[in-house]
Amino acid sequence: MKIPPQARRQAKQxxxxxxxxxxxxxxxxxxxxxxxxxxQPRGFLQVLVHFKRLVQLEFDRRLARIDSAxxxxxxxxxxxxxxxxxxxxxxxxxxxxxxPALLGGVRVQVGSDVFDGTIHAHLxxxxxxx
Amino acid sequence: MxxxxxxxxxxxxxxxxxATRQNVGIVREIGDGVARIVGLSDVMMNEMIDFGQxxxxxxxxxxxxxxxxxxxxxxxxxxxxxxxxxxxxLLQVPVxxxxxxxxxxxxxxxxxxxxxxxxxxxxxxxxxxxGIVKRRPVNQPVQTGIMAIDAMIPIGxxxxxxxxxxxxxxxxxxxxxxxxxxxxxxxxxxxAGDSAYRPLYCIYVAVGQKRANVARIISVLxxxxxxxxxxVVTASASESATNQYLAPFAGCxxxxxxxxxxxxxxxxxxxxxxxxxxxxxxxLVLKRPSGREAYPGDVFYLHSRxxxxxxxxxxxxxxGSLTALPIIETQLGDVSAYIPTNVISITDGQIYxxxxxxxxxxxxxxxxxxxxxxxxxxxxxKAMKQVAGRIKLELAQFRELAAFAQFGSDLDAKTQAQIERxxxxxxxxxxxxxxxxxxxxxxxILWAVQNxxxxxxxxxxxxERQRQVAEYLVHxxxxxxxxxxxxxxxxDGMIAELKAALAEFAESQP
Numbered sequence: 244m245k246i247p248p249q250a251r252r253q254a255k256q257x258x259x260x261x262x263x264x265x266x267x268x269x270x271x272x273x274x275x276x277x278x279x280x281x282x283q284p285r286g287f288l289q290v291l292v293h294f295k296r297l298v299q300l301e302f303d304r305r306l307a308r309i310d311s312a313x314x315x316x317x318x319x320x321x322x323x324x325x326x327x328x329x330x331x332x333x334x335x336x337x338x339x340x341x342x343p344a345l346l347g348g349v350r351v352q353v354g355s356d357v358f359d360g361t362i363h364a365h366l367x368x369x370x371x372x373x
Numbered sequence: 374m375x376x377x378x379x380x381x382x383x384x385x386x387x388x389x390x391x392a393t394r395q396n397v398g399i400v401r402e403i404g405d406g407v408a409r410i411v412g413l414s415d416v417m418m419n420e421m422i423d424f425g426q427x428x429x430x431x432x433x434x435x436x437x438x439x440x441x442x443x444x445x446x447x448x449x450x451x452x453x454x455x456x457x458x459x460x461x462x463l464l465q466v467p468v469x470x471x472x473x474x475x476x477x478x479x480x481x482x483x484x485x486x487x488x489x490x491x492x493x494x495x496x497x498x499x500x501x502x503x504g505i506v507k508r509r510p511v512n513q514p515v516q517t518g519i520m521a522i523d524a525m526i527p528i529g530x531x532x533x534x535x536x537x538x539x540x541x542x543x544x545x546x547x548x549x550x551x552x553x554x555x556x557x558x559x560x561x562x563x564x565a566g567d568s569a570y571r572p573l574y575c576i577y578v579a580v581g582q583k584r585a586n587v588a589r590i591i592s593v594l595x596x597x598x599x600x601x602x603x604x605v606v607t608a609s610a611s612e613s614a615t616n617q618y619l620a621p622f623a624g625c626x627x628x629x630x631x632x633x634x635x636x637x638x639x640x641x642x643x644x645x646x647x648x649x650x651x652x653x654x655x656x657l658v659l660k661r662p663s664g665r666e667a668y669p670g671d672v673f674y675l676h677s678r679x680x681x682x683x684x685x686x687x688x689x690x691x692x693g694s695l696t697a698l699p700i701i702e703t704q705l706g707d708v709s710a711y712i713p714t715n716v717i718s719i720t721d722g723q724i725y726x727x728x729x730x731x732x733x734x735x736x737x738x739x740x741x742x743x744x745x746x747x748x749x750x751x752x753x754x755k756a757m758k759q760v761a762g763r764i765k766l767e768l769a770q771f772r773e774l775a776a777f778a779q780f781g782s783d784l785d786a787k788t789q790a791q792i793e794r795x796x797x798x799x800x801x802x803x804x805x806x807x808x809x810x811x812x813x814x815x816x817x818i819l820w821a822v823q824n825x826x827x828x829x830x831x832x833x834x835x836x837e838r839q840r841q842v843a844e845y846l847v848h849x850x851x852x853x854x855x856x857x858x859x860x861x862x863x864x865d866g867m868i869a870e871l872k873a874a875l876a877e878f879a880e881s882q883p
Contacts, residue, residue: 297438300438303411355413357396358395359392
């Protein structure tokens, strides 16, 4: 679907309205989308499609994914959460996943930032250097 | 066996074991050598990005939610969803004397099968042009070996002189002649142990050319012994538009190394019309807004930032120079098209080659009326100024009179003489390809024409007589010729000697 500039601008305004203390507020998003669908202003579908994309990007930006070869104990998970909140500010969503392919170590991704200390990554680096 | 083990140990020791911060993104869309990437929040404009498996890219469009990047090299292996990393590095190419005699691609990788390039210096492909403080006026000549150019449209070291004309008018040949002449001069200075001579290294950048043409040019340069002083950068028509877009910048970086290290270099961009087309293609695929003739709005800046990097640096910054000879191909002689007018306004003059002249047998087909060098006689040696000062004016007068004379045959003696002189000047400037003329011979021949030594020669015998005079001077009057070359001026004594030599030659003729 081609999104006209007007719809892009409107979607951005909606996103700004959904922010509370620098983080997206789920209730505001729900209310806004419901209101938009009821009123159905001109080009509402394009605005909502682009709005969905912006929300997705914002969620990805605030999502902290912590992958490890073995499940992390709760104390370590809490330590990760505290450390990442200190670095990236409040409002982060945390997702801990187990990935045996990593062999060992932890891979942390917050938005576009990646801290990869896994054995798999080191082996890849070694393979590329050869 | 021990060495292999040591190599493995060294590689393992080089690998970092701690976790470092990296900025990553995901390929959302890929096609035509251009990728659209989600993420890469820290990427910088023109930063090199890593697609993995040895494939690199260049970030060109930084948008609100996406990054548009061009893929350098093979993009067919990149799939949607591939992870991409920033590198915090600008795109770099190898530079240095190790590249002389080599044929490389837009990334400086050798394509001539002669093994890896021996150099450890790298320069960024995009660089800000030297500022005003670093520069000095252009006043040293580039001897092209083409009489018409050296006499009437002199090129100086650090100048940007456009070579413009329709297809098949001899634009590339003109530039190849210039390269061959530099090699001849460099070699002569090396053999004579002349430490005062500043060798001029050449870089030939082929953009969007047929591979057969590039191979032919390389073989011409090899035959003429010019390759040891030349670097060939090639992004042929079969390569991606991104490589064609990058090649002139890569060649320029290689030339800048010579300039920054106090040496002189000459770069030929063959040609910038195809370069603009490649940039248009990249821009359209990146979905940048298009303007006139579908070129992006910054196509002027594309060429101005490239050509501004050619300069003559002052003594404090090493006295090096980078001279540029960009080539533009016109369509049916239309110099008022978009790209030609852009590049004409950027450069310090142009050499305009005309199709009509070419087919009339005037080769090189330089249109004296439309060609100009804004540096002028500042880039000529004194002896050339002495003999060529009036040539352009005489030729212009000849053109006017010749047009007038077409309508009537009754002309006074003075007008007849002017027309005859003009015809002889045109004959003198005709020159076969790949045979540049040494400066001292150019000076002697032009002096002879100006002083009526060729007036008695029939027009159709002019070239033969010119060749005989040149041979006579080279073999019989080599002392006088080397004196002119060395002193670069025509003193009264030298003029008398030259007059005597030409009279002696005239007597020896039946």
